[in-house]
Amino acid sequence: MNYTHIAVLIAYIALMVVIGAWFGRKKATSSGEDFVLAGRSLPAPVIGGTMLATFVGSGSIIGAANFAYTYGLIPGFLFFSGTITGTILLIVLSRRVRGVAGHTVPEMFDKRYGKPVRIAATIMILIAFIGITAYQFTGAGYIISLITPLEESTGAVIAALLITFLALSGGLKSVAWTDFLSAVVIVFALWVSVFFVVGTDVGGLAPLTEVNSDAGVFGGLSALQMLGFILPVLVLLLGDQNMYQRLAAAKSDNAAFWGAVLFCLGSIVMIVPIVLLSVSSALLQPGIEPDMAVLSLSGTQFTPAVIGGALLAGAFALIITTGSSYLLTCSSNVVHDLVGQLSPTKPSDTANLWIGRAAVLGVAILGFVMVNFFPSVLALQMYAYTMYGVTITPVLLAGLFWKRANGAGAMSALLVGAAVTLFWEISGRAAELNSVIVALPASVLALVVVSLLTPPGDARKRSAAIQDSASEVSA
Template sequence: MNITHVLVLISYLVVMVLVGAWFGRSKETADGEDFVLAGRSLPAPVLGGTMLATFVGSGSIIGGANFAYTYGLLPGFLFFSGTVLGTVLMVGLSRHVRVFATHTVPEVFERRFNPTVRVIGTVLILFAFVGIAAYQFTGAGYIVSLITPLDEGTGSFLSMLLITFLALTGGMKSVAWTDFLSALGIVFALWVATFFVVGVDVGGLADLSQGSARLSEHSGVLGGLTAVQMLGFAIPILVLMLGDQNMYQRLNAAKSDGHAFAGAIIFAVGAVLMVTPVVLLAVASAILQPEIEADMAVLSLSSAEFTPGVIGGLLLAGALALIVTTGSSYLLTCSSNITYDLIGQLRRKNPATDGQNLWYGRVAVFGVAVLAYVLVNFFPSVLAIQMYAYTMYGVTITPVILAALFWKRATAPGAITAMLVGAATTLFWELTGRSEDLNSVLVALPAAVIALVTVSLLTSHRDDEEHLDPAKA
């Protein structure tokens, strides 16, 4: 146990708890609007930081690092190409998203299509997002086990408690500001660690490139993957990004359209600054310690053998910060689906008050956290659950939300068919083991899009024109 690492971790935890408690005051979080959308008050820097920290969590620092460690430098960057491309496209989407000014993506589905599409979309979002929340617990458990004598299971449980606390207290305000601080910390820690590990331990970028080439000389430039298989890893991240409810909620939480646009630009720049050192560090780890567990590729570099104690502590605390705030974000967004899309539908004739929505949201956060903690025990690695969750969301929700925003001929039957076909194809591909050879997104995404287009064109004459204008909804 490294005392410096422990002190850095304790300092981080104290800051996170204080921020959560501050924004948990009734003055800051008074109703459901504050809890879910931070009272639509986020400035551009905080917005960009929370978007970055939300999307780049343990799926990147552990799952993405696992991939780069296993397959090499070029595949590592290609894995994250969906993240970078998605952030650029999100800049263009920012103004379109705010036209609907909704709490959740299923609300857009109802305004554009009908209540049935909303309910089906809600169920599928929860199905995917609970999985994403679950692997944040696993990732945080890894870090706690590195810093303390606790095992990974105990670390995951304690991390679940912290993640749930941050989501329960201040809602979006708490999560957004802790995200912002976490994003600054992890970018700094990753780049300083890169200087020591790549620049000193490996010998520089040229030696890193040569070392990566030696590792993959028998498996080719894609580390043994075919081009199609490589696409199967890159596309799930892209389609998740384009339809991610977390991103849409944050854009709607901005102070104004201008802050939303500027925040999206900060997000795009930050994504490049964050994923680049993750890939470099993971490949350096493969060169320096080829026998370790791949999930630990970046985290293991916190050892005094590779980085000074304070820097190693900052790397671990920054990674934990990223994972904790990402987990809080996904618990929060799931609770908004339960509050507004499920309970809200049941209480149509007797709508809940803002105060009731606040308490519904908090109870939902707790329930989703427990479910996610149970689910995490059924997947062998962060990368495995990451690919499942990204694919399930991307093939069922993203085609429908993009159609709702940009294609006037899309219809409710088309949207429902697309979601059901995407979900059924993904489950079939995963449960039959076919995803081991070809990721299910490459089959399920085309199937969902074809279903959406075909059924919409066949039923377009039945479409209600009122749904084409969100202002009339």
């Protein structure tokens, strides 16, 4: 047990609690709009930081680290190629997204496809995002068990409580600012760790290229299997409701654009050290649990105590804020897409605030239950990313760019994508080939074929209405 690590972690947790409590004041968060979209007031640096910290959480610092540790340097970078491609596309789409984005993605679906698609999409999002929230609990539990004598399961409970508190308190305002702070700290800690681990312990970059090099360019995976790890990240990022909410929360179109640019640059700056450290760990610590590839380098035999403490605290904070973000976005789905649509009377803005907080608590409990059904963070990560990416993303992109897409086609894509993903996971086939390889083509095919075989209805009018609303917001 390293007391320096404990001190750094406690100090960082205390800071996050103070920030959460500050933005949780009635003056700072007094309405549902404040809770979900931060009053549409966020500047570009905070937009970039919160997008980065939201997307690069336990799935990167643990799940992707597991992958790079297992398969090597080139596969490690290829794993993240979907992230970089997605961030570049978000830059292109940022101004348009801010114009059409509302509180949630299903809200956009209602305008484009109708209410039934909105309700179905909400269910798919909740199924996927509860999974993403779940593995944040596990990831943070790992870190607590490294720093303290506590078991991973106990650490996961503590993490779940902190994640839930941050989401309950100030909504997106507290989450966005803690995200920004976490992103700065973890980038600093990762690169300083690279200096000590790669520069001193490993002796440079050359030895890293030898890790698993005899297994070929994909580390022993086939090209199709490699694609199965790249695509889930890409399709999630392109349709991630969190990204759309944060662009919508920007104070202007320019803030949204430059926030997306900072997200892209920040992703590169964060991805490189994660891969380098993971592969270094394979050299220095063969045979350890792959999920711990980066986190285990915080030991004093690899990095100074203060830097190791900052690495663990930054990773912990990154995971905590990612979990808070996904809890928050799930609550907005419950408020606006379920209660708001199914309730006989429209709840007041104050009622929405409290319904959202109750939803945060409910989703946190469900996430804690789900985490027990998957063998590793990487396995749960691939399932959750795929469930979202093959159902929501094709329907979302078709709504933005294909006027012929209609409600029948959208509903077919949602149902087929979810059904194929669940079948592939339950049958055990995902152990050999990730479900995205079969589920994504099936979803897109269902969307295109059903849209073309059914009457277009008012699809084109709905598409035109969305474009008009985007122009009005931009103006």
